[in-house]
Amino acid sequence: MSTVTLSNKSSYERMMQLLGGMWFMLLALVYAIKVGSFSDSWSIVLSSFCLASFYVLLGLLVMTRPPAKAHADGLLPRVAAFVGTYLPWTIGFFAETDKALPNIASTACLLIGMAMMLFTIRHLGRSFSLVPQARTVVQSGPYRWIKHPLYLAEEIAIFGVVLKVLSPLTLALFVLHLGVQVCRIYYEEDLLRRNCSEYASYEASRWRLIPYVW
16 A cells, blocks of 8 residues: 555544544533523433533544554445444434423433443543444453443433434434444454454354343
8 A cells, every 4th residue: 555545544534533523522512501501400401411521522532542453344334333423413403302201211311321331431442433443352341241332322322312302203213223333233343353363252252232132
């Protein structure tokens, strides 16, 4: 590969890191504004604070992650990664319900999902990425039991957002997102299998998302 090609690839990756980080910072700002709105109920304020804090952390991780050993080949893994990452969080821009029960259930899901995400990212560290990339095989924390705890945590949190804006459209977006996430899981596993020799023994003794189910 020529020096020019390597430089272009590096520039593209830095641009994607910057744009991805800015997107999550924008989401953090949106939810931080909600925290400052005293007209909102305590449950909305609490969930908005958790989301804002999480997005700041996520934005920083995206912008500071180190170079990968290998990237997934082709356009489809990249499309699946960006759709799976950005599409579901646009649900939060829909009109929210003012009913107590959906907001309480939503808050519970968001808090559980955010706590799981922060715990997982603490062990994942700078191996975190959006597009499937090979860095290292993390086996500590939740990765001792399942291979994709971050995806599980994300789905719990996204379901919490759906509960706040429950409608046929948001449910359809959630189901679509689940399908995209399954594709991301298969792309990621294939990449790690081909580039990390220790992954074969690791995946043989772990479930993907839910023990004894899948």
